[in-house]
Amino acid sequence: MSQPAVVSKNISKEHEGTAYKILFIIGLCHLLNDSIQAVVPAMFPILEKSMGLTFTQLGLIGFSLNIVSSIMQPVIGIVTDKKPMPYALPIGLTFTLFGVLGLSLSPSFEWILISVLFIGFGSAVFHPEGSRVAYMAAGTRRGLAQSIYQVGGNSGQALAPLITALILVPLGQIGAAWFTIVAALAVSLLIYIANWYSRKLSFDHALLKGKSKVTTNPKGISKIIIFYLFLILFLIFARSWYISGITNYYAFYAIDTYSFSIQKAQVYLFAFLVAGAVGTFFGGPLADRFGKKNVIFLSMISTAPLSIAIPFVPPTVAFILLALTGFILMSSFSVTVVYAQELVPGKIGTMAGLTVGLAFGMGALGSVVLGYLADLIGLPLTIILTGFLPLLGLITLLLPSDKRIAEIHS
Structure with a gap:
């Protein structure tokens, strides 16, 4: 066999099937990225004391981070769907590196806002x-692949309580500078990913050229697909609002209802977030086997009785139910991303931006709405009403099955 043939065979092996090495590296990068993002809200108590910031100023910092991160994601997705940019990954994390360095050294509120915009x-x-x-x-295992990727992000977010306790409380604002090392590690790993990404694009392009017939969809997205996409986004918003309600307000509820300390209330939130990260991983493989629509439906509907019961049970039972709720509800997190990507094929980045980015922004909006509701009707009643949000999972019954989506696009 000639040398060119051997090289071609090796390239083919590298880019066919499921590339687990790449998946684990991108999942690790997701963990590093989201742990850096978690530094911003984790620093709120530090900034409030060291710089005398008001709650309004802290809210503006959080809003700036969320709005840039969420609104820009679909925009970036649209642009890169038209022209993939492998090296945008390390370049983007370089912005984050400068942002977190600026956050640790910022002498004023205005500089903190600028730094947060870089991170966002x-x-x-x-x-x-x-x-x-x-x-x-992913190869043929798209659910598993997306789970490996998303579990990294959810694990990074779950680290926020530990970041506060172990780094920011002892070291103060300057402690955020340690995360420049985290960002630098992510940049170096993403350079490796970008090289693979570039080779993969070349391989796919050569494969496409070798095919005699390429099917395209000149008609664009049909009205029924837009309707289904609206439904899946609505389900994501409902899930995001519930998660936002628990992560932002349950600690206050536990402190008032069970006379918990702040530290003990944080343990309950940590259990919810960690269980959610674990659930994120298991959802993908289950979807590969039993279907994405089925996992989305069962995830939300099975959560409902647990979430409704949480405000009415003793502390120990509440801890168990919170962990179960996080695990079951978040098992559909990665699945909804893949479902949307298959619903609108060829728009991988756009769908990821909509399902993850816009959902993140809606979670931030949900936090504001639920906070206003808590001021209006009281926190206990707000927590009770929040528990009914997963019942909106019944809307999943209106979505097409995985088989039906394949038929629509065939």
Whole structure:
């Protein structure tokens, strides 16, 4: 066999099937990226004391991070769907590196806002492109691939309580500088990913040229597909609002209802978030086996009786139910991303930006709405009403099955 043939065979092996090495690296990068993003809200108590910031100023910092990260994700996805940019990944994380360095050294509120915008932009670039890498590396196991990628992000977010306790409380604002090392590690790993991404694009392009017939869809997205996409986004918003309600307000509820300390209330939230990260991983393989629509439906409907019961049970039972709720509800997190990507094929980055980025923004909006509701009707009643949100999972029954989606696009 000639040398060119051997090289061609090796390239083919590298880019066919499920690329687990790439998936684990991009999942690790997702963990590093989201742990950096978690530094911002984790620093709120530190900034409030060291710089005398008001709650309004802290709210503006959180809003700036969320709005840039969430609104820009679909935009980045649309752009890179038209022209893939492998090296946007390390470049985006370089913005994050400068942002977190600025956050640790900022002498004023204005400089903190600028630093947070850098972090938000870096995150906005990373998420749709990271999801694209997971899709490209998936082979036939798209659910599993997206789960490996998304579990990294959810694990990074779950680290927020530990970041506060172990780094920011002892070291203060300057402690955020340690995360420049985290960002630098992510940049170096993403350079490796970008090289693979570039080779994969070349391989796919050569494969496409070798095919005699390429099917396209010149008619664009049909009205029924837009309707289904609206439904899946609505389900994501409902899930995001519930998660936002628990992560932002349950600690206050536990402190008032059970006379918990702040530290003990944080343990309950940590259990919810960690169980959610574990659930994120298991949802993908289950979807590969039993269907994405089925997993989305069972995830939300099975959560409902647990979430409704949480405000009415003793503390120990509440801890168990919170962990179960996080695990079951988040098992559909990665699945909804893949479902949307298959619903609108060829728009991998755009769908990732919509399902993850816009959902993140809706979670932030949900936090504001639920906070206003708590002021209006009281926190206990707000927590009770929040528990009914997973019942909106019944809307999943209106979605097409995985088989039906394949038939629509065949």
